[in-house]
Amino acid sequence: MTEHLIACLLITHLPVKAELGRFPQLRGRPVVITESYGSKELVLDSSPEARGVAAGMSFQEAVSRCKDAVLLQADGPYYESRFDAVVRSLEGRSPLVEKGELGCAYVGLGGLEDMYGGEARLIAALLQAAPQEFNPRIGVAAGKFPAYVAAVTSGSGRATRVPQDAAGFLKDYSINLLPLSWENKSRLHHFGLHTLGQLAALPVGSVQAQLKSEGRRAWELSGGVDSSPLAPYKRQEVVDEFLTFPSPTVARDAIMMALETLLGRAFARPEIRGRYVRTATIESQIGPRKPPWSRRFPFKDAVGSKEKALWVLKSRLNTLLDTTSLPGPLEDMKLTLAGFTGETGIQASLFSDVRRREQLREMMHQLEALLGCKPPIYQVKDVEPWSRIPERRQVLVQFEP
Numbered sequence: 001m002t003e004h005l006i007a008c009l010l011i012t013h014l015p016v017k018a019e020l021g022r023f024p025q026l027r028g029r030p031v032v033i034t035e036s037y038g039s040k041e042l043v044l045d046s047s048p049e050a051r052g053v054a055a056g057m058s059f060q061e062a063v064s065r066c067k068d069a070v071l072l073q074a075d076g077p078y079y080e081s082r083f084d085a086v087v088r089s090l091e092g093r094s095p096l097v098e099k100g101e102l103g104c105a106y107v108g109l110g111g112l113e114d115m116y117g118g119e120a121r122l123i124a125a126l127l128q129a130a131p132q133e134f135n136p137r138i139g140v141a142a143g144k145f146p147a148y149v150a151a152v153t154s155g156s157g158r159a160t161r162v163p164q165d166a167a168g169f170l171k172d173y174s175i176n177l178l179p180l181s182w183e184n185k186s187r188l189h190h191f192g193l194h195t196l197g198q199l200a201a202l203p204v205g206s207v208q209a210q211l212k213s214e215g216r217r218a219w220e221l222s223g224g225v226d227s228s229p230l231a232p233y234k235r236q237e238v239v240d241e242f243l244t245f246p247s248p249t250v251a252r253d254a255i256m257m258a259l260e261t262l263l264g265r266a267f268a269r270p271e272i273r274g275r276y277v278r279t280a281t282i283e284s285q286i287g288p289r290k291p292p293w294s295r296r297f298p299f300k301d302a303v304g305s306k307e308k309a310l311w312v313l314k315s316r317l318n319t320l321l322d323t324t325s326l327p328g329p330l331e332d333m334k335l336t337l338a339g340f341t342g343e344t345g346i347q348a349s350l351f352s353d354v355r356r357r358e359q360l361r362e363m364m365h366q367l368e369a370l371l372g373c374k375p376p377i378y379q380v381k382d383v384e385p386w387s388r389i390p391e392r393r394q395v396l397v398q399f400e401p
Contacts, residue, residue, distance in 0.1 A: 006230065007107045007126055008139045008147035009090065010154075011083070014103035015045040017134050018082045019072055030066050034059050035074035044074045075291035077283060086136075087233060089129035098144075099233040104151075106144050108230050123159045132157075141166060143226030149177055166224025171197025178218050184211050196222040238338045239272050241265045248287075248329030252321060255330065259317070260310055262335035267306040276302035278339025280313060284330040293327055295320065302341055309337075 011017070015033050020026055030050035034041050041059035052065035063069065079102060087105055090097045096108030107126060116122040123138055130136040139150025141162035149170055150160040162169050173196050175188050187210060193199050199207065200223040208215030220226070241262040245254065259282070266272060283294040297316055303309045 004142055005109045005140055006142070006144055006147045007109055007123070007159075008141075008144065008151040009086075009105045009107060009126055009130065009136050010139070010148070010151035011086070011103040011130060011134045011136050013045055013047070014083060014134065015074065015079050016047045018079050019075075020047075021082075021131075021133055022078075026070055030069040031072065032062050032066065032069040033072045033074050034062070035076075073291045077292070077294055086130045086134070090126065091233070093125050093129060096230050097233055098230045104148065105233075106147065106230055109140070127157060127159070143224070144228060144230070145179075145221045145226040146170060146224050149173055152177065162224075167197075167200060170222065170224050171195060171200065175199055175222070178221060180211070180214055180218055184214055184218075187211070200224075236338055237271075237340055238336050239266050239269055240334060240336050242332065242334045244332040245330060248331050250326050250329050252318075255321075255333070256314060256317070258333045259313060259335070260306075262333065263306045263310050263313070266335060266337050267309070272337065272340070274304075274342075276304040276341045277309065277337045278302050278341065279337070280309065281336040281338070282313075282317075283334045283336070285332050286328040286330070290328065293330065298339075302339070 016031055019031065019033065028049065029047070030053075031047040032043060032050050032053055033045045035044040036042075043053060043055055043057045043059070043062050045055060046053040046062070046066075046069075050062075050066045050069050053062045053069070057065075063071075083099075083102055087097060087099050090105055090107055094107045094109070094112060096110070098106040100106060109122065112122050113119050116125055123140070126138055127136055135156035137151050137154040137156055138159035139147040139152070139154060139162065140159060141147040141150055143166070146162045146166045146169065150162050153173070154160040175194060175196060175198075176185055177196070178185070178199075180188075188194075188199065191210070193202075199219065202219070204216060204219045207219040211218055243258055243262060245258065249255070277299065279296060279298045281294065281296045283292050285292050295317075297313060299309070299312060303312065
């Protein structure tokens with residue numbers, strides 16, 4: 001029965017597979033995709049033909065190991081859009097879908113077996129949610145982590161179901177599969193702990209002493225225990241507008257005029273009328289074999305009119321163009337507005353405690369818009385304040401205003 005089971009759908013090397021879909025002529029060639037992290041250029045992904053190259057490796061080391069590699073700049077928005085299409089397809093097959101890291105999604109299977117006429121047909125339907133060239137794989141278990149490990153160990157286009165003895169299934173796999181920091185993984189290897197079974201065999205207190213806040217969860221996961229619930233994916237509401245330049249341009253006046261036109265169209269849309277916006281993203285195609293030029297602009301205060309948004313974006317875009325040059329002539333422009341809030345979201349409350357909570361909520365929304373993810377802000381909550389073990393008295397949880 002699938003009543004309490006979770007499936008993990010995994011697409012390995014999604015960036016490379018997405019690029020090969022755009023540029024079929026690269027199939028069979030060593031492809032290396034790099035991404036900038038501050039002043040560093042690191043490898044995001046690579047094809048099997050790029051031998052000796054691994055994710056996280058520096059650009060210089062990758063080139064020295066694979067001199068004939070085809071180098072591509074990462075196109076994050078494109079990879080996300082391809083994966084979002086897969087997630088939407090999964091949502092058409094199950095009401096409970098959690099979007100994880102790029103290429104990884106979790107699906108609740110409860111009540112679906114009878115609908116699809118058996119577990120085999122259900123798994124086949126999930127595999128068909130992703131394009132065939134992505135070669136998805138699936139793991140099925142009673143928890144997210146065992147399901148993920150099962151997916152990692154499955155063949156392309158196949159599925160693995162974890163037996164009832166999840167600890168026995170996991171015991172020979174590497175601790176590198178655990179969601180731990182690089183420092184803590186290195187610490188475990190230093191102590192001769194290389195497999196999940198070795199970690200699970202230790203007393204939980206010893207693991208906590210070495211891994212601190214990550215200790216208990218790592219110990220539980222290594223023993224096949226993962227009680228974390230699925231968090232359904234909340235699709236972000238966005239408004240998109242698009243235009244094509246008569247000819248590719250780098251002229252600032254043309255770019256600003258296009259921005260004003262797109263903002264006018266966006267704020268005239270009925271779904272945005274009377275609402276406020278927290279972020280604007282500008283994206284333009286440069287040319288073949290080049291990633292699009294994209295910039296994301298969070299607003300310090302949510303804006304509710306074309307004039308206010310245009311004033312802020314023109315100022316920031318002018319500053320950007322004064323300090324950096326465009327990678328090439330822009331062929332088109334796409335404007336995406338997101339992070340909508342009602343007018344009451346920026347009004348103050350008459351009551352001080354409610355007002356403080358609204359201010360915290362707005363601050364969290366602004367941080368989420370700036371960072372592009374949930375802010376890493378936590379609060380301490382009492383769990384077992386009477387416990388003799390300090391680690392059990394309190395726990396860090398995600399701050400929810």
